[in-house]
Structures are given as C-alpha cells and as structure tokens.
Amino acid sequence: MKKIIRGIWHDFIITGKPVPKGSPLPAWPPIGAGNSPYMSLGQKLELGNAIAPERFNYWQTIYQEYYKEPIPPPYSPPTLHIEL
Secondary structure: OHHHHHHHHHHHHHHOOOOOOOOOOOOOOOOEOOEOOEEEEOOOEEEEOOOOHHHHHHHHHHHHHHOOOOOOOOOOOOOOOOOO
C-alpha cells in the first residue's frame, strides 16, 4: 500500500494527475462543479464520488446565505511624532 500511495503522489507531482492513463489503478478524475471524486484507500482502491453530499449541501447553503467578502480596516495615515 505504501508503494501505491507513494506512486500516486509521485505521478501527481510530476504530471498533475494522480493516476496516469494506462495505469492499473482506477482512473481518478479532477474535481469540478458538482463532482468531487475521492480515492478510498482500503484493502482495495475504490473511486468514490462525493463524501457526505448532504453535509456538503447543508454547509454550502449556509455559506451562500451568510458569507460576505472581508472588508479591509480603514486606512489611517501614520502620524509624524516630533516630540523627541
């Protein structure tokens, strides 16, 4: 298993794809809108599509409703101190 995981990391670093074409491992497509594949690393390698989609949708709704862009603090020009 260590060898497989090391190979996945190596391929990802070199090619940007964790599982290159022609590999005996399951294809691992990139994430996208509505698609969040993951690799389950158990006795057998299996590709899954979404981890807890209900939880994801719940938090996505909260995020969309309440998230606001950060507002930078107001700028105050530095004051010149000449008391010394």
